[in-house]
Amino acid sequence: MKLKDEINSNLQKVIESIAGEKTEAEIQSGQESIHGDYSSNVALKIFPKAKDKFKNPIEFAEKIVEELEKDSGFSDNLEKIEVIAPGFINFWLKDAKLLKNLEEITDQKENYGKGKRLKNKKIMLEFADPNPFKEFHIGHLRNISLGESYARLLEFEGGEVLRVNYQGDVGMHVAKAIYGIQNSKLKIQNYENKSLKARSEFLGKAYAEGSKVFEEDEKIQKEIKDLNIKIYQKDSSIREIWEKGRQWSLDHFEEIYKRVGTKYKRYYFESEVAQTGKEIVLSHIEDGVFEKHDGAVVFRGSHTRVFVTSEDYATYEAKDLGLAKIKYSEFPYDKSIIITANEQEGYFKVVLEVMEKIFPELSSKTVHNAFGFVKLKDGKMSSRSGNIVSGEWLLDEAKKRIKEQFKDMGEKTLEMVGVGAVKYSMLKFSRTSDITFSFEESINLEGNSGPYIQYTYARTQSVLAKSEILNPKSEINLKSQILDQIETEELLILRLLVHFPEVVEEAGGNFAPNLLCNYLFDLSQKFNNFYQKHKILGNPMEEFRLQLTSGVGQVLKTGLYLLGIESPEKM
RNA sequence: GUUCUCGUAGCUUAAUGGAUAAAGCAUUGGAUUGCGGAUCCAAGGACUGAGGGUUCGACUCCCUCCGAGAACGCCA
Numbered sequence: 157m158k159l160k161d162e163i164n165s166n167l168q169k170v171i172e173s174i175a176g177e178k179t180e181a182e183i184q185s186g187q188e189s190i191h192g193d194y195s196s197n198v199a200l201k202i203f204p205k206a207k208d209k210f211k212n213p214i215e216f217a218e219k220i221v222e223e224l225e226k227d228s229g230f231s232d233n234l235e236k237i238e239v240i241a242p243g244f245i246n247f248w249l250k251d252a253k254l255l256k257n258l259e260e261i262t263d264q265k266e267n268y269g270k271g272k273r274l275k276n277k278k279i280m281l282e283f284a285d286p287n288p289f290k291e292f293h294i295g296h297l298r299n300i301s302l303g304e305s306y307a308r309l310l311e312f313e314g315g316e317v318l319r320v321n322y323q324g325d326v327g328m329h330v331a332k333a334i335y336g337i338q339n340s341k342l343k344i345q346n347y348e349n350k351s352l353k354a355r356s357e358f359l360g361k362a363y364a365e366g367s368k369v370f371e372e373d374e375k376i377q378k379e380i381k382d383l384n385i386k387i388y389q390k391d392s393s394i395r396e397i398w399e400k401g402r403q404w405s406l407d408h409f410e411e412i413y414k415r416v417g418t419k420y421k422r423y424y425f426e427s428e429v430a431q432t433g434k435e436i437v438l439s440h441i442e443d444g445v446f447e448k449h450d451g452a453v454v455f456r457g458s459h460t461r462v463f464v465t466s467e468d469y470a471t472y473e474a475k476d477l478g479l480a481k482i483k484y485s486e487f488p489y490d491k492s493i494i495i496t497a498n499e500q501e502g503y504f505k506v507v508l509e510v511m512e513k514i515f516p517e518l519s520s521k522t523v524h525n526a527f528g529f530v531k532l533k534d535g536k537m538s539s540r541s542g543n544i545v546s547g548e549w550l551l552d553e554a555k556k557r558i559k560e561q562f563k564d565m566g567e568k569t570l571e572m573v574g575v576g577a578v579k580y581s582m583l584k585f586s587r588t589s590d591i592t593f594s595f596e597e598s599i600n601l602e603g604n605s606g607p608y609i610q611y612t613y614a615r616t617q618s619v620l621a622k623s624e625i626l627n628p629k630s631e632i633n634l635k636s637q638i639l640d641q642i643e644t645e646e647l648l649i650l651r652l653l654v655h656f657p658e659v660v661e662e663a664g665g666n667f668a669p670n671l672l673c674n675y676l677f678d679l680s681q682k683f684n685n686f687y688q689k690h691k692i693l694g695n696p697m698e699e700f701r702l703q704l705t706s707g708v709g710q711v712l713k714t715g716l717y718l719l720g721i722e723s724p725e726k727m
Numbered sequence: 728g729u730u731c732u733c734g735u736a737g738c739u740u741a742a743u744g745g746a747u748a749a750a751g752c753a754u755u756g757g758a759u760u761g762c763g764g765a766u767c768c769a770a771g772g773a774c775u776g777a778g779g780g781u782u783c784g785a786c787u788c789c790c791u792c793c794g795a796g797a798a799c800g801c802c803a
Contacts, residue, residue, distance in 0.1 A: 182743075184743085190746085190747095195745095195746090197744095197745060197746095200783075200784085212783095213783080240746075241746090242745090242746085242783065242784075243783090244745080244746070285803095287803070324803055327802070327803060328802045328803075329802070332802090449800075450800075450801080451801085452801050454800060454801085456800095458730080459729090459730075459798085459799055460799085460800055461800065462800045462801040463801095464801085465800095465801045466801060467801080471800095471801070471802080471803085472802070472803050498731095498732075498797075498798095499797060499798065500798085501732085501797085501798075502730075502731070502797085502798040502799065503798075503803090505731095528732090528733090529797080531796090561765080584740080584741095585739090585740060585741085586740085586741075586742095588732085588733095589733080589740080590732085590733075590796075591739080591740080592738095592739065594738085594739065594752095596752085597738090597739065597751085597752070600751090600752075601765055602751085602752080602765070602766095603750085603751040603752060604740090604750065604751045604752090605751085607765070608766095610765095611765055611766085612766090614763080614765095615762090615763060615766085618762075618763060619762050619763090622762060623762085666743080670740095670741080671741095674741070674742095674749095677750080677751085678750090684767065685767065687762080687766080687767085688758090688766065688767040688768085689767085689768095691761065691762065692762055693762045694761095694762080695762095726763095727763085727765075
């Protein structure tokens with residue numbers, strides 16, 4: 157059992173016996189260790205209900221501690237339990253316990269921190285969702301970084317995660333793009349033999365041109381709407397261009413997925429769910445879920461939305477209903493999670509309202525997780541205005557800048573560090589907050605960045621490799637004599653290592669990879685501090701310090717993996 | 728107009744209702760006859776947009792105002 161849980165259950169038992177109150181005790185993991193390795197505010201929380209027995213929360217807390225200390229099996233791991241005004245209870249671990257934890261890391265290796273919270277749970281995770289014919293922009297990059305990290309965190313806790321991607325290959329945006337292709341000065345034929353990048357840039361431009369004239373010219377607007385219908389009908393006049401453009405986009409996306417380390421199990425397309433979606437909507441007019449208005453089929457919920465257009469085509473809304481049904485029939489999940497930008501929050505709210513009425517069993521299992529906007533310093537990104545930063549450009553630019561600084565770095569490492577820098581910069585902020593993208597910062601190799609953590613990992617591996625050369629068969633064993641020789645910097649690291657499993661659980665439970673980022677950064681800083689002050693190799697404490705180094709390396713590697721970032725052995 | 732989200736140091740951001748509001752960047756000053764200086768140490772810098780309220784305790788919850796952004800019937 158995790159130590160945190162152990163403290164929790166002991167607290168619960170004791171409080172129930174003293175105050176007769178069942179409670180979910182709240183344990184905090186101390187970050188700076190000034191308030192202990194763990195601390196609890198239960199005495200403050202429960203005090204109003206124990207008022208008749210104790211004068212103040214401190215007295216109450218003292219009684220709790222007295223009871224806790226009676227259980228020697230529990231308190232043997234603890235150096236002390238103290239009560240601090242106005243009523244906090246702080247727990248300090250014994251150094252021996254900290255060392256024992258380090259041994260666990262050595263034994264369990266990449267399994268250290270794994271949980272069972274989601275054992276036997278099937279989770280469908282939809283993320284990235286770029287649209288063919290449009291650019292894969294930095295918002296998608298945030299989406300896929302978050303999704304992949306979330307998937308790994310859920311798997312780490314025992315869940316079976318099915319990564320899926322839903323891509324809009326039909327609809328007005330495609331019509332606009334095709335109009336753009338047909339009327340652009342840039343001829344599609346010229347791109348036949350060009351790179352995927354060049355092709356997708358061409359498509360992006362065509363889309364921007366199509367959108368522009370759509371807004372400006374009513375006659376063209378009508379033409380584009382007609383094109384849209386032809387797309388749904390797979391009309392022979394546009395079939396070839398549609399298939400070609402679609403494939404070019406998908407090939408390009410695939411390249412990006414590969415670069416960022418995401419492998420999807422299933423790709424859904426709007427073209428394959430539209431019909432099912434429409435049928436679902438039409439079959440629920442009679443029972444009053446939907447109503448016909450101005451020739452369209454609408455739903456009147458928290459706000460009104462069109463599900464089937466007056467031209468009889470499924471909108472995005474109806475398609476999502478079709479998608480939900482197909483998803484569940486293919487993979488009966490315990491939970492279905494959809495990750496999108498928060499501009500879709502209102503939209504999903506309505507779709508979930510409909511689902512509650514027609515697929516109640518699915519709606520209760522479906523969660524929409526939104527993330528904040530990725531803005532540029534000079535305002536909102538929009539693929540229509542053309543003021544857009546493509547995901548690929550950002551990855552390449554990161555790599556380029558790193559190369560300028562580290563000329564002899566190999567191609568493989570360069571890619572790991574470049575992608576790591578970008579992904580980390582997408583993950584280190586809390587998911588829901590809008591972030592302002594800055595070129596300098598996301599590519600910065602110093603400070604709170606991916607490369608800083610990767611560098612620290614490479615450093616641990618370098619030390620370990622060197623010790624291997626100097627002393628090939630050294631089996632690391634902790635000796636109890638070292639207890640009184642441990643340095644402050646080492647203790648700080650040991651204390652932090654204890655919390656890794658808890659941070660991972662919290663990051664997964666709250667869909668908050670940023671917590672893991674902060675933790676890894678903190679650990680890296682503490683290790684670098686230690687490294688600077690104390691010599692590892694050729695020191696009387698060498699064995700212990702090597703094990704510490706190895707433990708830090710292991711945790712950094714596992715942590716980076718959970719963020720979806722690779723750990724180079726050398727940089 | 729309606730609904731929702733957000734205002735924290737010069738900048739970018741942290742902080743399940745808890746203890747001295749935490750980092751990075753930038754700025755200033757330091758550290759190398761040592762295992763990778765892509766490192767480390769130190770300093771300055773915030774009445775958490777304004778004003779009320781709830782609470783033993785509020786960046787966090789409630790109300791008002793100011794400011795920013797997003798979503799709102801045939802786009803995705």
